[in-house]
Amino acid sequence: MDSQQRGALRSLHMSATIASLHCYPLKSAHGVDLRDAQLTPQGIENDRRWMIVTPMGRFLTQRELPRLALVRPTLSPGELTLQAPGLPALQLGLQREHRIVPVQVWKHDCPALDEGDSAAAWLTQLLERECRLVQFDPGHRRLSSRDWTGSLEAENRFSDGFPLLVISRASLADLNSRLPHPVPMNRFRPNIVLDDIGPYEEDQIDELYSDEVRLRIVKPCTRCKITTTDQETAQLDGDEPLRTLKAYRFDAQLRGVLFGQNTVIVQGLHALLRSGQKLQVRWKARQSLALS
Numbered sequence: 001m002d003s004q005q006r007g008a009l010r011s012l013h014m015s016a017t018i019a020s021l022h023c024y025p026l027k028s029a030h031g032v033d034l035r036d037a038q039l040t041p042q043g044i045e046n047d048r049r050w051m052i053v054t055p056m057g058r059f060l061t062q063r064e065l066p067r068l069a070l071v072r073p074t075l076s077p078g079e080l081t082l083q084a085p086g087l088p089a090l091q092l093g094l095q096r097e098h099r100i101v102p103v104q105v106w107k108h109d110c111p112a113l114d115e116g117d118s119a120a121a122w123l124t125q126l127l128e129r130e131c132r133l134v135q136f137d138p139g140h141r142r143l144s145s146r147d148w149t150g151s152l153e154a155e156n157r158f159s160d161g162f163p164l165l166v167i168s169r170a171s172l173a174d175l176n177s178r179l180p181h182p183v184p185m186n187r188f189r190p191n192i193v194l195d196d197i198g199p200y201e202e203d204q205i206d207e208l209y210s211d212e213v214r215l216r217i218v219k220p221c222t223r224c225k226i227t228t229t230d231q232e233t234a235q236l237d238g239d240e241p242l243r244t245l246k247a248y249r250f251d252a253q254l255r256g257v258l259f260g261q262n263t264v265i266v267q268g269l270h271a272l273l274r275s276g277q278k279l280q281v282r283w284k285a286r287q288s289l290a291l292s
Contacts, residue, residue: 028061029071043163154264162262174199213268222256
């Protein structure tokens with residue numbers, strides 16, 4: 001048995017550790033770090049529950065409005081609070097009457113709950129563009145592409161396409177070793193950051209699981225220019241890390257650079273994920289072929 005085969009054999013019995021958990025209550029705004037996170041049918045509780053749209057309902061993100069990174073959401077049991085430099089905090093009660101409006105996320109049209117004129121005025125002042133704040137309609141089911149999930153129906157709120165994003169700390173460390181200046185993990189906006197696996201080994205994982213949870217990795221994440229925006233200052237940082245990633249992580253079939261893995265929930269709705277938790281690793285079939 002050669003070293004590659006021995007490495008593959010060890011990997012068959014690996015576990016990974018959840019290094020950190022992250023939620024983004026307002027799509028494309030600043031993230032919230034979590035000690036634990038409850039899974040819901042649409043991903044981590046409250047993740048991408050709100051979104052900013054044009055007056056016509058088209059979604060807006062940091063791709064067009066980098067200043068969205070300055071918006072810091074906070075959730076309490078009965079209230080969403082948004083804070084940003086130079087503005088008073090915007091406080092929105094969660095148990096209010098809402099007007100239902102049509103919105104669009106990429107090619108998906110769905111109903112949403114409009115958060116009113118005060119929220120729209122607050123965001124318009126900050127972003128210097130007319131816009132409105134909407135909440136995901138809990139009565140609507142928005143599904144990930146079955147081209148990637150197969151028979152599994154994976155729900156989302158306002159995420160780009162999948163309920164969870166997984167990245168390993170080792171992958172970021174490897175990328176940073178190639179960059180002229182290191183970047184933090186928040187450039188990539190993951191939900192689950194893994195430890196105790198090697199660089200890009202998340203690419204080879206089929207499922208992460210425990211007695212209560214099964215998470216299936218289904219599609220590599222192609223990265224956009226949001227990764228070039230400093231999430232603390234909203235300043236653009238040239239073309240890095242995309243330029244470096246393109247040199248060694250470009251996928252012609254997906255037409256983009258890959259970093260991180262989109263993930264769906266197979267089992268464990270309403271289970272609790274915890275920072276420091278161990279998850280067993282089941283590798284994709286090609287990983288085990290090294291043993292033959």
